[in-house]
Amino acid sequence: MKKLINDPQNVVPEALEGMAKAHPDLVKVHFEPNFVYRADAPRQGKVAIISGGGSGHEPMHVGFVGYGMLDAACPGAVFTSPTPDQMYEAAKMVHGGAGILLIVKNYAGDVMNFDMAADLLRGEGLQVESVLIADDVAVESSLYSQGRRGTGTTVLAEKILGAAAEQGYDLQRLAALGLRVAENGRCMGMALTSCTVPHVGKPTFELGEQEMEIGIGIHGEPGRYREPLARADEIVERLMEPILSDLPFQSGDRVICMVNSMGGTPLIELYIVYRRVAQICEERGIQIVRNLIGPYITSLEMAGTSITLLRADDEMLSLWDHPVKTPALRWGM
Secondary structure, eight states: OOOSOSOGGGHHHHHHHHHHHHOTTTEEEETTTTEEEETTOOOTTSOEEEEEEEESSTTTTGGGBSBTSBSEEEEEEETSOOOHHHHHHHHHHHOOSSOEEEEEESOHHHHHHHHHHHHHHHHTTOOEEEEEEOOBOSOSSOSSOSSSOOOTHHHHHHHHHHHHHHTTOOHHHHHHHHHHHHHHEEEEEEESSOOBOTTTOSBSSOOOTTEEEETOOTTSOOOSEEEEOOOHHHHHHHHHHHHHHHTTOOTTOEEEEEEEEOBSOOHHHHHHHHHHHHHHHHHTTOEEEEEEEEOSSOOTTBOEEEEEEEEOOHHHHHHHHSOEEOSSOEEOO
16 A cells, blocks of 8 residues: 555544645634534524535545535545534534535435434524435445435535525525435446555455446445446446436436546546547537536545536526635636
């Protein structure tokens, strides 16, 4: 294992400390329990939006804390769900009197712990709603989830809902919008290599030099199948067909497209992937009206990519274009 770390047990707190020093104008970090929150929190009269999950997927979620996105993010240990006390304490820190919206990826630990935190908060008289993201078309259930896994649409939901909260949407309107985003997003990924969790010290799984895994999860969960390495265009076609047929997407649809690096895939390869994604959409009369290309929901140093398509309406697109300023995503400011 070769990693730029000190002690495997201190990877998360040391990374959070570095983040706080790098972006003091945007975020603050609370330790024990660990969470990242907006430097200007709480924002009175604004619904507080909170998300979180295991570390190792950066910039999701801690990199998306700031104006126009999250009010707080709760990082668990690497590939491990955050605990209820993290969400509870983060919510208490950023609550501005208008309620709390939790954005939750569909993994068993995340769902259970966010639900427990929500119950604690409601017990204190706070209004809490949740949006569940379950967008991965690769498998119906996995080692980590009952039902589909929550993946790339999470990033798009955090941006859109964060903008809506900034514009003054109330809690119920935000929750309804979040459900619409979740229902209209689909994602699928693949891997060329495994990754190595620091405290484990060896690859999560083994892939041969000429093998790839189609439908991989962000924690290294198995996908649909393993097969010989193919050309980039063929890989994109294997991912796009299940995505397009699942919703199903239709000619005339407008979509936000994210071509994501799993951590170890460089931009030059992502643009080759995006090229074929765009071609397929053009062939089917689907219009890509916004895009993100880069590492946004990663799996440590795993080489591979995921493709996310969100069927977007005018409201979603207007909110997508709203200014955002976070450590990992910013425009319009």
